[in-house]
Amino acid sequence: MKKIKDTIEKIEKSCMQSCSKAKTADELEQIRVEYLGRNGKIAELMSTLKNCSLEEKRELGPLLNTLKTLLQETYETHKKRIDAKSITKQLFDVTAYRPHQLRGSTHIYTQLIHELSTIFISMGYTVADGPEVETEYYNFTTLNIPEDHPARDSHDTFWLCSPDRLLRTHTSSVQAHEMEKTTPPLAVFAPGRAYRSEATDATHDFMFTQGEILLINTDVSISNLLATAQEFLQAFFGKNDLKIRVRPGYFPFVEPGLEIDGSCPFCTTGCAICKKTGWIELLGSGLVHPKVLQYSGIDPEKYSGFALGFGIERLAMIKYGINDIRLFHSSNISFMNQF
Ligand code: FA5
Numbered sequence: 001m002k003k004i005k006d007t008i009e010k011i012e013k014s015c016m017q018s019c020s021k022a023k024t025a026d027e028l029e030q031i032r033v034e035y036l037g038r039n040g041k042i043a044e045l046m047s048t049l050k051n052c053s054l055e056e057k058r059e060l061g062p063l064l065n066t067l068k069t070l071l072q073e074t075y076e077t078h079k080k081r082i083d084a085k086s087i088t089k090q091l092f093d094v095t096a097y098r099p100h101q102l103r104g105s106t107h108i109y110t111q112l113i114h115e116l117s118t119i120f121i122s123m124g125y126t127v128a129d130g131p132e133v134e135t136e137y138y139n140f141t142t143l144n145i146p147e148d149h150p151a152r153d154s155h156d157t158f159w160l161c162s163p164d165r166l167l168r169t170h171t172s173s174v175q176a177h178e179m180e181k182t183t184p185p186l187a188v189f190a191p192g193r194a195y196r197s198e199a200t201d202a203t204h205d206f207m208f209t210q211g212e213i214l215l216i217n218t219d220v221s222i223s224n225l226l227a228t229a230q231e232f233l234q235a236f237f238g239k240n241d242l243k244i245r246v247r248p249g250y251f252p253f254v255e256p257g258l259e260i261d262g263s264c265p266f267c268t269t270g271c272a273i274c275k276k277t278g279w280i281e282l283l284g285s286g287l288v289h290p291k292v293l294q295y296s297g298i299d300p301e302k303y304s305g306f307a308l309g310f311g312i313e314r315l316a317m318i319k320y321g322i323n324d325i326r327l328f329h330s331s332n333i334s335f336m337n338q339f
Pocket residue numbers: 169170171172196198203204205206207208210212251254282283284285286307308309310311312313314325
């Protein structure tokens with residue numbers, strides 16, 4: 001009897017030690033078989049009971065049952081420990097990294113907006129944001145495009161089901177929001193998405209990004225506008241000798257309205273990009289119309305300003321030689337990997 005009790009104690013100790021040393025599921029399984037298996041140490045002890053007296057059986061039986069339950073629980077606890085470790089290893093195995101796997105990076109849209117923001121911030125502008133779901137008032141009316149004005153038709157607007165709501169057709173809609181928020185002087189760069197219900201082709205998309213520049217102060221003149229346009233284009237194309245030229249343009253919210261072309265950044269005598277003209281159409285611009293200032297409560301007798309707008313994809317297409325605007329949101333990995 002004493003011998004059996006000693007054996008019970010020894011088995012308990014050695015099984016628990018072995019379980020806590022086990023590192024793999026296989027090692028633990030071997031321990032389970034050794035102690036709890038059909039021919040294991042517990043079964044062996046149970047079989048010795050048949051040679052004991054009834055009294056001994058009454059005392060040893062419950063002891064053996066307690067031992068069996070304890071070892072079973074010890075085994076379960078260590079199984080959970082080993083399983084959890086192997087899952088963690090699968091999730092965080094740093095050795096799983098192999099060279100040449102695809103790595104994430106910022107999208108070209110993000111890179112362009114960051115690059116443009118850096119240029120304008122260095123020129124003293126702040127970066128502004130505005131809603132893409134807009135009202136007629138901010139997208140058209142405050143920009144001197146009243147109802148029934150033919151300029152509304154040229155914008156191919158996506159009207160939403162909610163009354164008076166549309167997807168903004170240009171980032172000029174940010175102008176009035178900014179003028180209402182801040183008293184002049186004011187200098188903002190507003191990049192963001194614009195939407196037009198147009199058939200798509202290599203240079204037109206139904207969703208594209210624009211950048212809008214608005215500067216309001218006392219005594220703002222066309223010279224300020226032209227100097228800003230030239231400095232911006234030189235910084236963006238990385239060409240200190242890039243020149244600009246001006247043509248008349250019509251936008252109801254500026255007077256006079258100007259189209260600004262840049263000298264071709266790729267040639268001096270004419271190439272395929274500038275269609276052999278040496279010039280590329282780059283920006284729409286002009287001095288802010290007095291009515292636009294009045295809509296936002298700014299006195300046009302005291303303040304003047306200029307606004308300038310451009311298609312961000314179109315500028316990037318010229319800079320990087322991209323031949324189809326639809327690539328920008330195509331999820332085409334070979335295209336994305338170039339940037
Ligand atoms: C405007 O949107 C004016 N808000 C720009 C402006 C701002 C003028 C401030 C004066 C003062 P426009 O419709 O021309 O103008 O568009 C400006 C630029 O957006 C275009 O030159 C072109 O680069 C880009 N753009 C216009 N429509 C699309 C389109 N469907 N897909 C891609 N880019 C487009």
